[in-house]
Amino acid sequence: MLQMDDDDVPQLLVADTNFDAAGRPLERPKVPITLLTGYLGAGKSTLLEYILTAEHGYRIAVCMNDFGDTTDIEAKSLQLSNPSDPNAPSSSLLALPNGCLCCSVKDMGIAAIEDMVASQRDKIDWVVVELTGLADPAPIAKDFWANEEMGDLVLDSVICVVDSRNVLKQLAEEREDGAPNEAQKQVACADVILLNKADLVPAAELDNVAAAVADVNSTLRVHRTVRGNVRLAELFDLRAFTSPAVAALPEPEACCAEDDHAHTHAHAHGMKGPNTVSTITVHLPTLPTDKFERLNAFLESLLWNGTVPTLPGGKAWEGATPDILRTKGYAVLADGSARVIQGVADLFEVRTLDPTANAGAGAGAGAGGAEPRPKIVFIGRGVDETLGEWVRAYVGV
Numbered sequence: 073m074l075q076m077d078d079d080d081v082p083q084l085l086v087a088d089t090n091f092d093a094a095g096r097p098l099e100r101p102k103v104p105i106t107l108l109t110g111y112l113g114a115g116k117s118t119l120l121e122y123i124l125t126a127e128h129g130y131r132i133a134v135c136m137n138d139f140g141d142t143t144d145i146e147a148k149s150l151q152l153s154n155p156s157d158p159n160a161p162s163s164s165l166l167a168l169p170n171g172c173l174c175c176s177v178k179d180m181g182i183a184a185i186e187d188m189v190a191s192q193r194d195k196i197d198w199v200v201v202e203l204t205g206l207a208d209p210a211p212i213a214k215d216f217w218a219n220e221e222m223g224d225l226v227l228d229s230v231i232c233v234v235d236s237r238n239v240l241k242q243l244a245e246e247r248e249d250g251a252p253n254e255a256q257k258q259v260a261c262a263d264v265i266l267l268n269k270a271d272l273v274p275a276a277e278l279d280n281v282a283a284a285v286a287d288v289n290s291t292l293r294v295h296r297t298v299r300g301n302v303r304l305a306e307l308f309d310l311r312a313f314t315s316p317a318v319a320a321l322p323e324p325e326a327c328c329a330e331d332d333h334a335h336t337h338a339h340a341h342g343m344k345g346p347n348t349v350s351t352i353t354v355h356l357p358t359l360p361t362d363k364f365e366r367l368n369a370f371l372e373s374l375l376w377n378g379t380v381p382t383l384p385g386g387k388a389w390e391g392a393t394p395d396i397l398r399t400k401g402y403a404v405l406a407d408g409s410a411r412v413i414q415g416v417a418d419l420f421e422v423r424t425l426d427p428t429a430n431a432g433a434g435a436g437a438g439a440g441g442a443e444p445r446p447k448i449v450f451i452g453r454g455v456d457e458t459l460g461e462w463v464r465a466y467v468g469v
């Protein structure tokens with residue numbers, strides 16, 4: 073059975089600001105949502121079964137593509153009609169003895185999940201949605217994230233489960249058009265990764281798997297698991313898309329870390345090539361406002377317009393524009409304020425950090441709880457030192 077210490081208890085409701093019809097700000101609680109991604113057969117359903125049967129005391133609604141093997145869990149089946157269309161076919165819900173709800177989301181879109189939460193609002197503390205094995209999580213994460221201001225849900229994090237025995241092969245598969253494959257996209261988009269089926273792989277090989285996933289996305293929080301068995305506190309309340317969890321991003325491996333504040337770094341543990349997905353971390357000094365605005369302009373150009381901007385001296389970017397799957401950043405301004413930057417594909421936002429907020433429960437706050445280092449991180453294809461140098465030159469740091 074899963075045990076949680078009092079200290080580990082996640083804060084289940086995240087307050088966010090909304091506005092009423094008269095434009096007055098309105099505090100209202102949101103239900104956090106976790107997206108679960110991972111290649112075919114990696115162990116997503118197994119992790120969900122573990123969550124659904126654990127004695128954690130939380131009312132978690134788990135949305136699966138189908139009920140699969142969980143239907144034999146002792147449960148009471150409920151019928152849920154769609155409140156926005158009472159004539160639409162109802163979806164099935166299983167009410168489980170530990171307070172969890174299991175719902176079948178086959179062909180259900182975001183709106184249906186929102187409706188399900190709205191109609192069961194007093195019965196749900198958290199929602200976990202399993203994506204299909206070949207799904208690119210980025211557009212789905214983007215939709216939930218963009219929808220946040222309107223709906224009852226707030227995106228907490230993307231969790232990726234990988235089959236440690238097969239993931240190296242899956243990551244190395246090349247697409248004819250050179251585009252990132254599904255496994256790469258899933259790892260790139262995630263905040264947490266479970267190196268699952270650790271029982272089937274020798275420890276040394278598991279180290280290689282850990283290095284390979286860090287090559288793709290060095291910001292991941294990594295757990296080695298058997299049948300998804302991990303403390304729930306490692307999966308919930310990470311607030312990866314809302315400030316200030318990003319400030320606690322893991323730093324690059326010791327082999328790569330340098331003290332230079334404007335150091336750029338692209339991992340090079342073996343899988344590198346022009347079409348592989350990788351991470352670059354650009355450390356930033358404290359920025360005067362005008363330089364922060366330059367950084368913002370760089371992001372607008374790269375992410376919104378798909379263009380690497382020309383440098384102040386007139387030098388133009390040559391070659392293909394990097395294909396950015398995820399952006400994370402933390403900037404400290406000369407006036408003492410801080411900004412958190414989050415991006416999924418072409419969508420990004422900058423939030424001013426609330427100086428009174430703590431660095432994110434369960435987020436493992438930086439190495440040894442150290443002060444987070446200002447940085448901007450790009451995860452994507454065609455991401456290398458050249459891009460890092462370009463950011464620095466454009467911003468002027």
Ligand SMILES: Nc1nc2c(ncn2[C@@H]2O[C@H](COP(=O)(O)OP(=O)(O)OP(=O)(O)O)[C@@H](O)[C@H]2O)c(=O)[nH]1
Binds near residue numbers: 118272298299300
């Ligand atoms: N040995 C071992 N087997 C596991 C582990 N986790 C899951 N499995 C088995 O791997 C198979 C696939 O697991 P699932 O949980 O169905 O994987 P999934 O990611 O939901 O699969 P899809 O829905 O096809 O994408 C099942 O037979 C599981 O019992 C593990 O840690 N070790």
